[in-house]
Amino acid sequence: MNWYVLHTKPRWELKIFKALTELDIEAYCPTYTSVRQWSDRKKKIHKPYFNSYVFVRLEEAERDLVFGIPGVVRYVFWQGKAAKVRASEIQLLKEYLDGEVMAEGRIEKLAVGEEVRCARGALKDRTARVEKIGPYKVRLVLPVLGYRITARMADLVP
Incomplete structure (x- = not known):
């Protein structure tokens, strides 16, 4: 099974992620919480890190299953083939984005390009x-x- 990148309609990432998991298809859509201010209230909302993209893990023969879900546009292609993402890269992304790896601090004595x-x-x-x-x-x-x-x-x- 390989990880692929799905291109979605704008702001459909979480709906597609939910539909994929309901079909028992392994998917990953990393999100973060943002506080939105309206004139009368504040609300916490979940937003995807990657706009219009969802990662999906499927066998090559099952790739067409995702097109039954409204909002899926296409797979991301690289050199004429559906782009595959290594499992180690997905794991690294999960550890970094879902984990508590960020800490406050002031960066000093660094130079751009270093x-x-x-x-x-x-x-x-x-x-x-x-x-x-x-x-x-x-x-x-x-x-x-x-x-x-x-x-x-x-x-x-x-």
């Missing part, structure tokens, strides 16, 4: 390149995942 090593958490001993530095956050490019991640990390080792 290679750093994460000293703790799910990304321990992984190297990343610093793309942008803020007072409490740093944007890292992780070549293993192929993503940019903005994180509040206390211990980076240059």
Whole structure:
């Protein structure tokens, strides 16, 4: 079984994730909680980290099952084939996004373009390149995942 990336209609990620799990198809849609302010109230809502994308784990022969779900647009393709994501990358993503690996801290003495090593958490001993530095956050490019991640990390080792 391989992990694939589904492209969805905008703001349909959680509906599709629910429909996939109801069909007993293994799926992953990482979310975070955001507080939205209206004129009369505040509300916590769950938003996906990856807009218009859901990860799904299927056999090659079962890939067409997802197109019976409203809101699924297509698979993401790479070099003419449905893009496969390694299970280790999905696991790393789960550990990082679902875990408690972020900590408050002020990043100092780092330079844009510098290679750093994460000293703790799910990304321990992984190297990343610093793309942008803020007072409490740093944007890292992780070549293993192929993503940019903005994180509040206390211990980076240059």
